[in-house]
Each structure stands twice: as C-alpha cells, then as structure tokens.
Amino acid sequence: MTSLSLSNVKKHFGRVEVIRGVDLSVDDGEFVVFVGPSGCGKSTLLRMISGLEDISAGVLRIGDRIVNEVPPARRGVAMVFQSYALYPHLNVRDNMGFGLKVRKVPVDERARRVGEAARTLKLESLLDRLPRELSGGQRQRVAIGRAIVGNPEVFLFDEPLSNLDAELRVHMRSEIASLHKRLGSTMIYVTHDQIEAMTLADKIVVLRDGLVEQVGTPRELYERPDNLFVAQFIGSPKMNILPIGSVAGALPAHPYRASHVGMRPEDLELTDPGSGLVSGRVLLSEYTGASSLLHVELPDGEVFLVAYDSQLIDADTTVGLTIAPDRLHFFDVAGRRAN
C-alpha cells in the first residue's frame, strides 16, 4: 500500500504534447478512476505511472520516492491490460508465477504466492489449463492474479473489462471491488464505462485533452460538476443544457451570473404544457424497462432528454417540463459552475 503523486507531469510524442501538465495525488489504499473522451490521454498517463512510457517533464512520486527514472519492475506497480497479455504456451500456474520466476523467487515461495492468489480469485481448479482453454473472464482473472502475486504497492488497470460481455463485466466489476476491499491496495483504473467509474471509484479524475478537468468523488462530480464539460461527460443520459436566455422568464429568481442552465434528465418532471419551465413536443418515447426516456423538442429546436416512469407517451404530444429549483445547475459564460 502506498500513496502516489504527480506534479506538473507532461508527455510529448515528438512535438505533440498529449499530457499537458497534470497534478494529482492518490492516497494510500484509494481507488482512483481515470475517465475522459477517447484520445484525452488516460492510457498514456497510466503507462507513465507504470514506467512503460517515460515522463517528458514533471515529477512522479510513488510513496516518498521520485520514480521518473526508475524502471517499471522497480516501481512496485503491476499493470493489468485489456488484452490480458497472457503467455499462450504457459498454463495458468506458470503465467501467474512467471514474473516471480524472472525475479528468481524460490520455487516454494512462488508456489505459495500463486496458490494464495488462485484461492483469492477462485482459479484453483484451472491452474493446469492453457489460456486458450479459459473463458474471457477467467483469462482476466489470471491476468489479475499475475499482478497480485508480485505483491505490488499500486495496481494499474487499463480498461480490464472491455473485452467481456455485459453480464461478465458486471460480475468482474464486483470482483475487482471486493479485491480492493480485501487487499486494501492503491488502485488506478482507466475505463470508458460510466457505471464502472461511478461504482468502483473513491475518486474520479476527468481528463480532457491532456488536462485534468475535475477530481472528485462520484457524487461530487455528478451533483456539483465544476464546469459544462464535466456536467455533460458524467451521467448517462447526459445533462440537458440550455442558454439561460431561452428560459430566463420561467426560472426562479437567482443571484448567479449565468449564461447556461443544466438539468439532469432524471430531475425533470412532466407538467401541463405552458405551466413549467419549458414546453415541448414529444419526438420519441423509449421504453427501457424500469423507466422510459422521452425526447422532447423545445420550440427553439433543442431536444431535451427526460427520464420518466415506465408509461409511454405518444409522439407529438405537447408536454410541460418542470424541475425543483435546487436541482438546477448554473454555468457562467466561461462554462464554469456558477451556483
């Protein structure tokens, strides 16, 4: 277990700067998730922490050591990849023990650590199988097992579940959460999946274009996004945003110098046309089981998403939309949170 910090960390590939000055601290035992649009630098940042990419500028500390120049094997980190990266010709036992063998850990110590990791990950009955004889979820468990046996101070996960089908993802997600609880290790995890980020993270880091947009707990990011980008990135379906001018007359009095107002789909309620904040025409009503998602076209052509109970509403019906005043998110002209 250990803490970790990045100070003004940068990365150039040739003349292109893809990580443009990141400051971040990760506490001992914390589960931190990196999210952000494709190409924003999540994997690059993770690979810089692991030592697979060098650091162009800034300082990376793991524990109280500066590790910029420390080779990957000496950083006390272990990385789990999306592609599993198992050796196809080695069985599960040897895949898990490979790193220990390279480090010349004695045979019985190796066997003990592999046995313990296999028990933790319920792989005991599979130790003699080759990777091709395993399911995707079992392969990923072996990859995690290989990380565990090295007894790392920090686990790094690069989209470890994205090759799995939906059901297995949910299952493995809960396994990773319980692994974190059991080991208490520091973990950094890259994902595209909002639910993974929201459910696993103690702290989410939202990246955009090589910079940190906001760091916070899932609840902080969801309930008080710092800016328009985070407001629209976190949450699915995403937050509806309107220029303040289009609803100014209907908004409750407020002291904010705001240029945009945001409303989460699940905070909106239907009301009689003309009586709410805005009115619009139902374009589409999508039934998703537990709830429906209404697409409502406002007079200026904006389409609002509204999460609604399971009842469907006919297309072309005109509806009013209302929201509790304390559920409104205000943003200033620069896109920063105003309330």
Ligand SMILES: Nc1ncnc2c1ncn2[C@@H]1O[C@H](COP(=O)(O)OP(=O)(O)OP(=O)(O)O)[C@@H](O)[C@H]1O
């Ligand atoms: N070896 C490399 N050489 C040049 N450019 C690279 C290299 N690796 C990554 N990049 C660029 O750096 C930027 C960040 O890439 P990175 O893979 O870190 O993004 P990401 O957020 O993980 O994306 P994704 O979600 O699509 O996996 C991208 O613009 C990418 O094209």
